Amino acid sequence: MNKDIRHLISKYFKESDLSPAHAALFGQISQLLEDKPPAVPESRVSTAIFRQLQAALNVFGICEANDVHKTGIPSLIAMARRLKKECADRIIRQQKLLREMKHLKTIQSLASAGSWELPVTNNTLELPGYWSDELYAVLGVVPGSVDPISDNYREYVHPDDRQYLSTEVDKAIQVSGRYDIEFRLFRAGDPLQQRVVREIGELVRDEASGQSISLIGVTFDISDIRNTERALFKANVELRRLFNVMEDVFFSVNMEQHTLLQMSPSCVQLYGYSVDEFFRDPDLWFSLIHDDDKESVLESNKRLSKGESNLCEYRIHHKNGQIRWLEMRITPTLGHDGLLVRIDGISSDITKRREAELALENSELKFRSLLENSNDAITVTSEELKFVFVTQSMSRMIGYSVEEITGTSVFDFIHPDDHVTVNGLVSQMQENPARPIHFEIRFRVKGSGWIWTEGSVTNHLDGDIVNGYIANFRDVTYKIRYRKALEASNNRLKKTNNELDRFVYSVSHDLRAPLASVLGLIEYTTSETADENVLQDLGMMQGSIEKLDRFILDILDYSRNVRLNIKVQDIDFRQLLTEIRDNLKFLNVDKPPIRFDVNIQEESVFRSDEGRISILLNNLISNAMRYYDPGKPEPFIEVNISLGQEGANITVKDNGIGIEAAYHQKIFDMFFRVSEKSNGSGLGLYLVKETIEKLKGRIDLQSVPGVGTTFNIFLPNLF
Numbered sequence: 276m277n278k279d280i281r282h283l284i285s286k287y288f289k290e291s292d293l294s295p296a297h298a299a300l301f302g303q304i305s306q307l308l309e310d311k312p313p314a315v316p317e318s319r320v321s322t323a324i325f326r327q328l329q330a331a332l333n334v335f336g337i338c339e340a341n342d343v344h345k346t347g348i349p350s351l352i353a354m355a356r357r358l359k360k361e362c363a364d365r366i367i368r369q370q371k372l373l374r375e376m377k378h379l380k381t382i383q384s385l386a387s388a389g390s391w392e393l394p395v396t397n398n399t400l401e402l403p404g405y406w407s408d409e410l411y412a413v414l415g416v417v418p419g420s421v422d423p424i425s426d427n428y429r430e431y432v433h434p435d436d437r438q439y440l441s442t443e444v445d446k447a448i449q450v451s452g453r454y455d456i457e458f459r460l461f462r463a464g465d466p467l468q469q470r471v472v473r474e475i476g477e478l479v480r481d482e483a484s485g486q487s488i489s490l491i492g493v494t495f496d497i498s499d500i501r502n503t504e505r506a507l508f509k510a511n512v513e514l515r516r517l518f519n520v521m522e523d524v525f526f527s528v529n530m531e532q533h534t535l536l537q538m539s540p541s542c543v544q545l546y547g548y549s550v551d552e553f554f555r556d557p558d559l560w561f562s563l564i565h566d567d568d569k570e571s572v573l574e575s576n577k578r579l580s581k582g583e584s585n586l587c588e589y590r591i592h593h594k595n596g597q598i599r600w601l602e603m604r605i606t607p608t609l610g611h612d613g614l615l616v617r618i619d620g621i622s623s624d625i626t627k628r629r630e631a632e633l634a635l636e637n638s639e640l641k642f643r644s645l646l647e648n649s650n651d652a653i654t655v656t657s658e659e660l661k662f663v664f665v666t667q668s669m670s671r672m673i674g675y676s677v678e679e680i681t682g683t684s685v686f687d688f689i690h691p692d693d694h695v696t697v698n699g700l701v702s703q704m705q706e707n708p709a710r711p712i713h714f715e716i717r718f719r720v721k722g723s724g725w726i727w728t729e730g731s732v733t734n735h736l737d738g739d740i741v742n743g744y745i746a747n748f749r750d751v752t753y754k755i756r757y758r759k760a761l762e763a764s765n766n767r768l769k770k771t772n773n774e775l776d777r778f779v780y781s782v783s784h785d786l787r788a789p790l791a792s793v794l795g796l797i798e799y800t801t802s803e804t805a806d807e808n809v810l811q812d813l814g815m816m817q818g819s820i821e822k823l824d825r826f827i828l829d830i831l832d833y834s835r836n837v838r839l840n841i842k843v844q845d846i847d848f849r850q851l852l853t854e855i856r857d858n859l860k861f862l863n864v865d866k867p868p869i870r871f872d873v874n875i876q877e878e879s880v881f882r883s884d885e886g887r888i889s890i891l892l893n894n895l896i897s898n899a900m901r902y903y904d905p906g907k908p909e910p911f912i913e914v915n916i917s918l919g920q921e922g923a924n925i926t927v928k929d930n931g932i933g934i935e936a937a938y939h940q941k942i943f944d945m946f947f948r949v950s951e952k953s954n955g956s957g958l959g960l961y962l963v964k965e966t967i968e969k970l971k972g973r974i975d976l977q978s979v980p981g982v983g984t985t986f987n988i989f990l991p992n993l994f
Contacts, residue, residue: 387496389413393425395478395487398448400425404489413472413496415462433459433469444476448487452478457497470498507663509740524622525754526553526560527761530615532968533557545601545624547594565590565598572603579607580615586713586731588625600629604713604729606758611769612840619758621729621751651730655743658736660685660697663743672728672750674721690717690725704734704744714748715755727755790820841884841969843993846923848875848916851885855893859900869903870911881918883970883993891966892927894959895986899929904981922972922991930983939976 389410394402406423414421414431421427429437436458447454455475462468476492524545527536538553546553546563553559564572568589575587585605593599605620652669656662665680673680673688686694693716703712711731720726730748735741797817801810852873896912903910907930915926934942943964967974970990978984 387413388493390491390493391423392489392491393423394489395448398445398487400444400448400490410494413470413494414460415468431460431463433461435459440474444490447476447478448490452480470496471501473497523749525620526622527617527619528557530617531610533971536617545599545622546591563591563593565592576605579605579618582607582609584713586711588629599624599626601625608761608765614840617761619754619761621754651747651749652728654746655741656685656746657743660701660744673718673726674723688719690719693717700732701744704732708734708737710734715751716748726750726752729754794820841993842886843882844885846881846883846885846888848881848918848923849873851889851892852914855889855896858893859897866903867905867910869900870909872911872913873916874914875916875918877918879918879920879992881923881990881992883923883990887966887970888990891963891988892925894963895927898959899927899931899984903929903931904983920992922989925988925990926985927988928983928985933980933982933984934976934978935980936978939978942976 387409389412390407391405391410393400393404396402401424403422403424406418406421408418411418411421414428429440432440440456440458443454443456453476455473457471457473459469459471462470473495474492476490478487479489479491480486481488523539524542525537525539526542528534529536535554535557538550540550542553543549546560548559548563556562561569561572572587572589575585578585584607586602588600588602591599591601602623602625603620604623605618607615608617608619610616649666649668652672653664653666654662654669655664661682661684662680663682665677667677669680670677675688680688685697689697696714696716700712700714704710711733713729713731715727715729717725718728727750728748729751730746732744732746735743735745794817797813797820801813804810856871892914896914899912909930911930913926913928915928917924942960945961964974967988967990970993972988972990975987976984977987
């Protein structure tokens with residue numbers, strides 16, 4: 276039999292109730308639908324089947340005209356198919372209704388929501404109505420165990436809320452037609468288990484008369500939502516106490532020359548001292564550190580020589596006498612030889628934050644105030660790296676509102692190239708919980724690209740309140756851009772230095788060699804002629820070439836002083852001065868002899884760079900010999916050296932022509948010469964000063980024209 280006909284029989288009949296006539300009817304319909312001719316004559320079968328089909332269609336409310344002309348196999352097939360379609364449509368509608376009822380029940384269960392309907396009689400709810408199984412579950416009772424009437428429902432409502440519920444229901448029935456309220460109720464069997472529900476009711480009216488028929492609605496159990504909201508609010512209040520106001524000071528230091536390159540003006544607020552005072556005394560920052568913290572700061576800064584960034588906290592003495600806490604973050608720069616050449620850092624005043632941390636247990640209000648007034652951004656992210664808390668300062672920093680940030684993934688705001696960095700931070704925090712991890716990450720700015728941020732993040736997933744990753748960071752875009760510009764500048768400088776090295780090499784090997792050849796030719800020519808004019812010209816040529824050679828040697832000395840590292844060794848001044856005197860003995864062969872006195876007092880071994888000390892003494896002594904006073908009967912040069920534990924005090928004194936006071940501040944400038952008649956290169960005293968600074972020493976000058984010149988030098992002992 277056709278499967279659709281069999282389904283129809285099973286749906287509307289029982290096999291025991293199916294009469295032979297009906298069985299024959301369905302069999303014949305099945306044959307028609309399967310295009311199988313019936314076994315009886317067509318005219319007799321079609322008339323009987325037609326009437327039976329017509330009766331079956333009437334059951335569905337479809338009336339067929341009693342037209343005998345409709346008999347016949349084609350008409351019967353058409354009627355049978357129409358009957359089949361009506362059966363199928365009714366089955367589909369019933370299945371759809373069942374699915375919708377199942378979905379509604381599932382939704383109510385998942386949402387902890389129960390539906391209900393109560394008849395309205397004379398504007399009251401006195402008659403029994405309908406409660407869904409989910410409503411019984413909200414009340415904590417077995418479905419059907421309590422009659423679905425209004426009075427029974429009110430027994431579960433909190434006594435303080437019953438009047439409120441009754442008032443809203445009456446208002447909906449008599450005036451508004453609807454209500455949407457929250458109230459408390461108790462679950463059956465546990466009068467102490469208070470729940471919060473939201474109930475929405477809607478009045479149903481008769482379309483014709485406008486009379487109230489029933490009140491239908493739904494009741495949601497929102498206890499978990501309200502509890503979560505209260506817990507979140509409490510967590511937000513606690514988290515806002517973690518914030519602190521910091522005023523940052525940026526600085527850069529040249530570690531090779533121990534000189535300050537840059538200091539931001541905010542140092543006045545942080546330290547009490549001006550930028551000029553820091554430039555005048557590069558060690559001022561260290562002298563301000565509390566004595567108890569100096570050792571830890573020095574120990575922490577040892578990481579810089581390894582190329583590792585450093586973060587430390589310590590106390591300082593402010594100029595006004597106050598003790599302040601500082602947080603110092605330093606990034607080192609190493610040269611091509613692996614030595615520390617520069618540091619860039621930021622010092623922040625964290626005094627208030629530290630005081631707040633110490634007073635947290637006794638002053639909740641103070642801690643909240645610090646949180647709300649901080650300039651740094653503080654965030655808390657979940658284990659899934661979603662923002663659960665952010666401060667207003669982060670909103671100001673990147674332009675997105677707190678609401679736009681909260682609940683989103685951190686990866687929505689972090690530069691794609693930094694996602695790997697974030698994953699690395701998570702791994703470090705999992706390995707070292709509660710330990711701050713330093714980071715530099717780019718954040719998206721609303722409508723204007725990216726900014727660099729710097730800060731630290733700590734794992735507090737196991738905390739009772741926070742239960743997340745706490746990050747504290749600030750906008751350091753200007754610092755990163757400055758650092759990158761500095762790196763580019765350093766690269767260009769390295770390239771220039773390499774080119775300079777090649778140039779110096781060329782000067783040393785390609786220029787001095789031809790000069791030596793020319794000097795040899797001059798000496799040979801001098802020995803082969805007695806012509807006074809020729810000898811005079813050759814002498815002038817020799818003097819010019821020797822002057823050029825000395826200039827080249829000065830350039831080579833300057834290059835070595837700048838480029839070579841300091842080589843520390845024991846210094847034998849007696850031997851050093853003997854070698855210098857021997858090298859200069861032919862400098863004034865055509866002039867009266869100059870007395871050369873040396874006095875050395877040795878109380879301690881002196882260690883420094885012998886090559887550089889030789890350069891500075893050679894320049895000072897040769898200058899004294901060149902600019903002696905021919906009018907004095909006994910020209911002299913005195914070198915007095917006193918060696919102590921701290922270092923060497925060196926005095927080079929002569930009774931030469933002296934230097935005008937107006938030139939005292941200029942003679943150490945590169946290429947400066949007192950007059951065009953000076954026969955020096957203008958590099959000698961400049962090289963002396965540069966060499967002394969390289970050795971961390973100092974030089975002082977006293978000179979009177981016609982009396983003489985004295986240079987006082989101090990060089991520290993380099994251990």
